[in-house]
Amino acid sequence: MNYMSEAPQPVREFLVYHDTIKGQSKATVDSYFIDLRTFTRYLMIARNRVPRDTALEDVDIRGADLEFYRSVTLAEVYDFLAYLSRDRELTASSRARMIICIKGFYKYLTVKTKQIPENPVQDLDTPKIKKALPHYLTLEESQRLLQAVEGKNKERDYAILCLFLNCGLRISEMVGLNLTAVRQDSLLIHG
Numbered sequence: 001m002n003y004m005s006e007a008p009q010p011v012r013e014f015l016v017y018h019d020t021i022k023g024q025s026k027a028t029v030d031s032y033f034i035d036l037r038t039f040t041r042y043l044m045i046a047r048n049r050v051p052r053d054t055a056l057e058d059v060d061i062r063g064a065d066l067e068f069y070r071s072v073t074l075a076e077v078y079d080f081l082a083y084l085s086r087d088r089e090l091t092a093s094s095r096a097r098m099i100i101c102i103k104g105f106y107k108y109l110t111v112k113t114k115q116i117p118e119n120p121v122q123d124l125d126t127p128k129i130k131k132a133l134p135h136y137l138t139l140e141e142s143q144r145l146l147q148a149v150e151g152k153n154k155e156r157d158y159a160i161l162c163l164f165l166n167c168g169l170r171i172s173e174m175v176g177l178n179l180t181a182v183r184q185d186s187l188l189i190h191g
């Protein structure tokens with residue numbers, strides 16, 4: 001994705017910051033660009049910068065300057081979120097991701113670089129996201145999984161699976177384990 005040629009200057013600077021200073025992955029930076037491009041395209045149509053019947057994908061955002069973003073209101077952001085929910089049928093979690101991106105963009109403009117004096121999205125709430133209960137393996141599924149372990153590291157892999165199944169460890173907790181975590185008949189887990 002080539003945000004360097006498509007993105008307006010404020011967006012490009014934000015993306016470069018996340019790419020070079022924050023060291024975020026290309027996929028993360030690309031998703032920030034897609035979210036901010038969608039937001040900017042919507043605003044350009046809503047503000048009559050392009051004809052109302054222009055398809056969102058056809059809106060060129062390179063003309064959006066710092067004043068364009070400075071003048072954004074919370075009401076416009078709410079209208080954008082309603083559009084995402086109603087017309088694009090995005091889920092609450094997708095809208096929440098976009099809100100996080102937009103809030104990060106405005107935090108960058110107000111706090112990090114002090115390019116604009118006020119953050120119009122400071123009080124913006126994210127949609128409530130229903131948390132799904134984790135899916136657990138049945139006893140039979142767990143036994144089949146353990147029986148399927150083979151290969152040159154069979155004992156190690158079997159031990160890892162036993163810890164996952166019996167202790168409910170996260171991957172990061174498992175990776176953080178070493179011999180000093182074993183204390184008599186207990187295991188010290190940092191998570």
